[in-house]
Amino acid sequence: MSYGAARSEQAREGIVRFGVVTALDPGAARAKVSFGGESESGWLPWLAPRAAAISVWAPPSEGEQVIVLSESGDTAQGVIIGSVFSAGNASPAASAGLFKIQVGPSSIEIDASGIRIKAPKIDLN
Known part of the structure; x- marks a missing residue:
């Protein structure tokens, strides 16, 4: 496989990732996410159901398992798009x-x- 093809494959694999919130900055509406101990994101925004004249405030919590969507697999450009129930955070x-x-x-x-x-x-x- 060529270097370019390998980079494309790596980017596709990283577009959607699961991680755990490790830090929260409510004032900036940003959180940091750990991806299985291998790496930690920078400060990422989280998806809001509404964010203008009508708004919904529901920040993630530290320890919450989340899904991060990253354009081209670059987590620096990621957005936390939701949460997943887990053993530590049951339904x-x-x-x-x-x-x-x-x-x-x-x-x-x-x-x-x-x-x-x-x-x-x-x-x-």
């Missing part, structure tokens, strides 16, 4: 018909039977 539910958001002890659950809000304190103002 908060096991029902196919349930939508659940959980932050610590607080949660919102929506399913066919209704909406449940659970929290130590609920402030409606």
